[in-house]
Amino acid sequence: MSIAPPTFESTPRSAAAARSEDYLWTLNFGPQHPATHTTLRLVLKLEGERVVDAMPEMGYLHSGFEKIGEHLTFNQYVTVTDRMNYISPMANNVAWHHAVETLLGIELTPRCKVIRTIIAELARISDHLLSNGAVGLDTGAFTFFLYAFYQREVIYDIFETLCGARFTNSYTRVGGLSQDMTPLVVEKIRTFVKTFPKTLDDMEKLLTRNRIFVDRTKGVGVLTKEEAINRGASGPVARASGVTRDLRKDEPCLAYADYDFQVCCASAGDCYARYLVRMQEMRESLKIVAQAVESIPAGPVNVGIGQRTALPTKQQVYSTIEGTISHFELSMSNRGFEVPCEEIYAAIEAPNGELGFYIAGDGNETAYRARCRPPSVLHFAMFPHLIRGHTLSDVVAVLGSLNIIAAELDR
């Protein structure tokens, strides 16, 4: 199997236009390329420096996630969801188990909801740091990237203290979490909340009013509001075009309804607006984390024994009959929890956009169909629309600002 360049005859254009385009130059921005967004392929048709057309190709990281979902149980599949949007794996875990718990009809404990909110917002900060860092790196600002990565290391340290893994945590379980949050983690989060705004200010000083950066990103890759809705954009990409849709406010799940934060929108729809929206969203996320970490309710983190979904504590297993039965039923492979023969869709506001799972259950503890609706697919599909007429150096800026994660794109 070789990689032949795709022909442009498959897109509809008139014969006369095709003949006159013989002088255009085809550039393969291949699956291995210097921009930090891995395994995407763009075939660009250039007239000098100007991009006349772009044909994006994906699938260079398609690993069959959805087929694996039909063979793994709900608690095993969370390890695979980590590897989707690998910049913010906690958000994927929260999204997957939110969908599973919607299917099973489970209501979480208050403590679990608050902890999941905190980790989802820390994942959002982590994702936006890398996304903006990558935009900086691709446009030449290496120091900005290093500052962003250093802050991500602080967040990795928090996650490692919480559950043992830097990223790809697989922290959530059906009906709760794998481990509870300890006071040390709370202390680390408080320290992060105190020190992060200063770093964010330093990072903003580097790029936000930097003449070179602004010239490279302002007016580049403009997405209007109507096009954003037509093409299915979501998350910061849509909000930077004026679509004020944020699932944290519109369909509040977990504990988002209890906290005071704002939805960040812009109206320009260009790369600079997306950069600013992400910077401001980091501040809003930090506000949520600051409020949440001061008011984590006490109590159990997993749902009770009666629900027969979360493993009971060892004390319950050894001293109560319900605990023993529940442990037996959950651990034996031919038993496990009951899943209705129904299908649902549930989405959360992931850092990249609306991340949803469409799960079809069939009575077993493995899903019959686990479809992941990734925001990156629609963002990558609208790339040719954004890049027409811009120069080759803008390709990298626009690609960075859309924050396309290849693993989420291809699954």
Next chain:
Amino acid sequence: MPSATSSVDTLLAALTEVCGLFETSVFRGQTRVVVPAERLPEVLSVLKDRGLDLLVDISCVDYLDYRDPPMQMPACAGHRYGLVYLLASTATNQRLTVRVFVDDPEPAVASAVPLWEAANWLEREVWDLFGIRFTGHPDLRRLVMPEEFTAHPLRKDYPLQGRGERHNFPVITRNER
């Protein structure tokens, strides 16, 4: 949990008024409408005009191995592929799921690309992984699998580990320059 079930009811009432009665059901607050394949374009355009302006997802479920009794949608019994169209409204936050059931020799359905540009790649992916044709699609090619791939991997009769395609490559050893 998604709310606004009452306003979805008014939407469904408007749909019934324009297009006729379809089977609907509700589960965990989510409303599903089953539409026959030939009525799909008009139903989608009516729903888009009534405010469901965002196409969230198009996907498919292959019911080949599904257990009996089937889920609470009697219309799905006996069909192999169930397409799922997820629609949402940016103004009122309503959500609606449209289900279309198609069958095996030559499964085909009209394309939603004239209504939403977002449908372009979503339908290409369903074609690639399930083999359902979308008539009227401007560019129906494979999206995630290589162009030379012949099977439709997410069908239930295709094995998880594949049929040896992943081993079929030349081996490069050290003395090859």
Next chain:
Amino acid sequence: MAVTEFGKLELPENVVVSRLDALANWCRKNSLWPMPFATACCGIELMATGASKHDLSRFGAEVFRFSPRQCDLMIVAGRVVMKMLPVLQRIWLQMHEPKWCISMGACASTGGVFDTYAVVQGVDRFIPVDMYVPGCPPRPEQLIQAIIDLQDKIQREGTITGREFDTVSRQARKRALVEIADPRMIDASRNPVIQREITADAESFAGRS
């Protein structure tokens, strides 16, 4: 009395060449220029290894050149799928000798958690690999340890002309595992054919030591 490429010299055999070998190896090992073939999550840990907390430039390997013509170490970080493998092979062939390959992470070494129709079960089936880094993803310290071990390997086994890879023993490729026929089997070691192979491997290893 050895005749070297620098003319006739009256020295014990291979003294000059071995000193030059050692010097060349020292230069090469301390200035490895990685070609980051970063596909998935391991790519993020690769970037973190190059960032300021776990600094890879301490080992001379900070220069991540994305052009294969300018690199000598390819780090395959992440799962490689069928569609991407020809790209990987083309890039490997474009790199100049002497070149080495580190397979970073479980997915590049063996396929990892993804025993599916699309993922290649280990890049060493199709390109020669020198160092494997386990982990999913490996911590940056593990990758740095792998680079240090590769540096030791280069120091021990390299030659100034880079012809160490021409020996026959280097051409032995990994024996491909038997294709699994049962699609529902997630754990390959439960297949009886694989079990026999694993037992045979263990017995032959015990026999050698």
